[in-house]
Amino acid sequence: MKFNGGYNVMLEGEPSTGVAPYQKPEALHLPLYSDRLDFSLLEVEDGASVVKGQVLARDPVNFSVPLLAPMAGTINLKFAERHITIEHLSASSDSETAEVGDVGDERQTLLRLGVWSSLARLDTNRVPDPERTPEALIVSVFRFEPFLPSPAAILKDGAGDFVSGLDRLHKLFEDAAVYLVVPESDSELKGQLAQAASSNSWLNLFEVPQTYPFDHPAFAAQMLKLSPKRAWSLDVQGVIAANQALENNRPYTKRMVSVGGPQINQPCHHHLPIGYPLAMIIDRQSGAECRIVSGGVLTGGAVAPSQLGLDIECQGLTVLEELTGREILAFVQPGFTKQAYSKTFASVFKPLFKEKRTTALGGESRPCVFCGFCEQACPVGIIPHLIYRYLDKDRPEDAYRFKFDKCIDCGLCSYVCVSKINHLKLFRAERSRAVTELIEG
Ligand code: SF4
Ligand code: SF4
Incomplete structure (x- = not known):
């Protein structure tokens, strides 16, 4: 297969695959919004006690997908605008976990346990209708955009849960084909996935060069000539969450996020509940004014200063220095510290050069x-x-x-x-x- 175009942005501050230790926060601040979702229908009152997995709010436009409580505690609706704050946190025991219903209707289970909102239609990028069934599910197992979570960090305990989740989704979607986007190069993980594909005819590997954005599910759909109207995508974490929801009735309230960029002291991964305070994750270098980008640096957006906690769709945070002034006579400088697609700068002579990029x-x-x-x-x-x-x-x-x-x-x-x-x-x-x-x- 012929691949044209693409380009890798070499940015300083790549997160290691290590996962930082979890520190219990004083409170969680759950934004009532994310890129695709708007939880405008509140289901809790100020001062109420909630248990883990309880529905806090719903998005009426997107099939009533829920925002779930990641931990037990007391609701504060006045702490910050467009957030639900949970204070007096306690780790719920299983007996305190919200009643989530039986696993009979698996689509409803995924909806109720907060997994369904991770699915996306490839033609509109919206949450798909639970009444409909895709012809194909595309899961990108590697991400080349700086800095989205590394599959090596997410799948550090092996691919067992992941493959089992794929099997469940394939059956749930009435034998839909499943395509895994993997890089051409060999790795232990790819070997495990190739083995799973060799014994399951519905599971296919789609190999791409290690260049952005060949890992993109919508790109894979075009190359595979799948109709974007009938293909859905899901990320690796969503597949594992689906498996845990269907097998153990476990709500999807915690996710792996990468934190990196030139302004971060120790770029790495974190496994955190939704609503975790951003201020506790961003250990940035002092001095410079910064911009926090949620998602990859090429397609993500700036986090508003009013946002206090991780939103439900956040995958990664990249911290860049905010360039507030103009660079004077930048064009006459040789550019040993700059990178550009046009190979304009002297940095092309520095092998493996990674730029300390700002927001400029x-x-x-x-x-x-x-x-x-x-x-x-x-x-x-x-x-x-x-x-x-x-x-x-x-x-x-x-x-x-x-x-x-x-x-x-x-x-x-x-x-x-x-x-x-x-x-x-x-x-x-x-x-x-x-x-x-x-x-x-
Ligand atoms: S954003 Fe669209 S037009 Fe621009 S490079 Fe990507 S695919 Fe091409
Ligand atoms: S200046 Fe070059 S890169 Fe920019 S829009 Fe025009 S042709 Fe494209």
């Missing part, structure tokens, strides 16, 4: 100079600068004529652009408009 994009927004870098880096073979121009002129029909629907939202076109044009922002706005039209129409 490297220049102000300028007109497109038709350098063609965005087209060259785009993994799905479309012309980002042309599509950008059509969308900017409010001509979406022309953008779709040039195959905008193939865009997988990887953000590489914005990253490599010498004029620092923010393609991704405009592309996301158009996608969100199209999804709203689809739902309302």
Whole structure:
């Protein structure tokens, strides 16, 4: 299979696969929102006592998926806006865990135990309808975007739970094919997965070069010629959580997050309950003003200063120095400490160079100079600068004529652009408009 485009951003501060020891917080602050979810329907009152796994709120737009209490404690709804705070925390014993119902209807079990919201439709990136069934499930077992959690940290105890979860999901989805996106290079984990695939005809490995964004499930769907309307994706943690929910009735309230970037003292992984205070995770170098990015640096977004705890979809946090001023005469400096797709800087002579990047994009927004870098880096073979121009002129029909629907939202076109044009922002706005039209129409 031929792969075009792609690029690896070499950023300083890669998290080690070690998992930091857990420190019990004074309180959990659960945001009532995340990238895709909005828990606007509260199910608890201020001052109420809750047990682990109890429903705190629901998202009425997304099939009433719940926000669950990760620990027992007392509810405080006044502590912070758009958060549910749980104080006086105690680790619940099994007898105190919320009644979660029998495991009879497995889809309802996944919904009730907070696992269903980890699934995503590939055409809209929304939570799929529990009444529907995908033709294929795509799970990316490796992530090349800095810095999402490492599968080596998540699967450090072996792939047993993971493979068992895949088997359950395959049966639950009426024999849907399951595709695992794995790198071409060999590893012990890949060997285990290849062995599982050799004895299960429904399980397939899709090998990709170790370059971003070839690990992206939407990219895999295009390469495998699967309809994005009928393919869903799930991450490795979601598969393990599905297995634990269906086998042990265990709610999905804790997740592995990576914390890295040039401003972090000891980049590593943490296994934490949702709502865990961000201030306790971010052990950053002192002095500089910082921006915390949730998700990968190419596709994630800045965490608002008002957000106090880990949200339900957070996978990783990357801390970058906030560049508040302009770099004076940056273009005459040789650039031993800078990296760029265009190989402009002297850092190309430094093997394995990793940049201590700030939030600066490297220049102000300028007109497109038709350098063609965005087209060259785009993994799905479309012309980002042309599509950008059509969308900017409010001509979406022309953008779709040039195959905008193939865009997988990887953000590489914005990253490599010498004029620092923010393609991704405009592309996301158009996608969100199209999804709203689809739902309302
Ligand atoms: S156009 Fe889409 S797929 Fe292509 S590089 Fe840009 S974000 Fe990625
Ligand atoms: S990378 Fe930027 S400047 Fe170059 S062609 Fe694309 S949009 Fe234009």
